[in-house]
Amino acid sequence: MDVATYQALIEALNKAGHRLTAQRLAICRYLASSHEHPTPATVYAQVRQQLPSLSLATVYNTLALLRELGVITEMGADMGGTRYETDAHPHVNLICLRCGQVVDMPLPDLTAVQAALAAQSAFELRNLRLDAYGLCPDCRQSQPLSADEKTTYA
Amino acid sequence: MDVATYQALIEALNKAGHRLTAQRLAICRYLASSHEHPTPATVYAQVRQQLPSLSLATVYNTLALLRELGVITEMGADMGGTRYETDAHPHVNLICLRCGQVVDMPLPDLTAVQAALAAQSAFELRNLRLDAYGLCPDCRQSQPLSADEKTTYA
DNA sequence: TTGTGTGCAAAGCATTTGCAATACT
């Protein structure tokens, strides 16, 4: 698990005056150890192994809280639910338009961009996110967007 | 309405071999004229004024199709449904973490970034998207997230 | 003409909500 990320999550909760319950700590621990982009259901299933009494509603509550604090971000709900990602290290998400696969890549330096945005807007910025949409190697090869596919991204 | 955007949408459908039905044309026309970030329900309500027989399922189908073609993108489903946005002109989305409000801003030059990504990945890139998360002026003032409480935690 | 696209309504699920019980601070 990424300890720095874990502590960042905990500290965000703490600083905002939210209680550090066993459920929240466990969820944060999982988020800090997952290098994927889990859905609420996934988080629930995994954390439940350590905390059998955990409720799905609590997972939703906690994810919403962390999202509002800006320490995790919500990705499009492509299939089977919204996915969340922990903002550990800045990166670009390469997202396949067809199968929804997400690949991470190192992020170019955007601090200048962020500074410019902060200066030009009245928003209190928490984080930036750069997504690149396209077709992954598999889908690209299987058939470049042709007529006989109407099916949804499954 | 933005004619260029409209034609881009139509051409994307056409090139991929999809039929240009009245429903699809009407939906594209609305998307090209809306400078907001409509939900499927909004699209349905609006387009229905011109095309009373339109079905909500068709709206979902068409939006999914356009999204897969990469000409519109899906934004997080913050409240009341997923929102879509037409990729007319490059811009940054300033998204409020609390109320979900979205404000557009001009996009800094990212062609270098896109070129780098294209070179380093096997993806066939369709578009880039930059989102900035934070608190909008209203939410920022109504309740600052940072309570200055300092506490120690394990 | 052919097979894609549409409409309708019901089914499928992700997400939220209300309230009593629990437990963090």
Next chain:
DNA sequence: AGTATTGCAAATGCTTTGCACACAA
């Protein structure tokens, strides 16, 4: 002690699906 938070389960929609009909190509 006081109150934020949890768990449970039902409620709430958003989204999808199946099938028969309509219509672009």
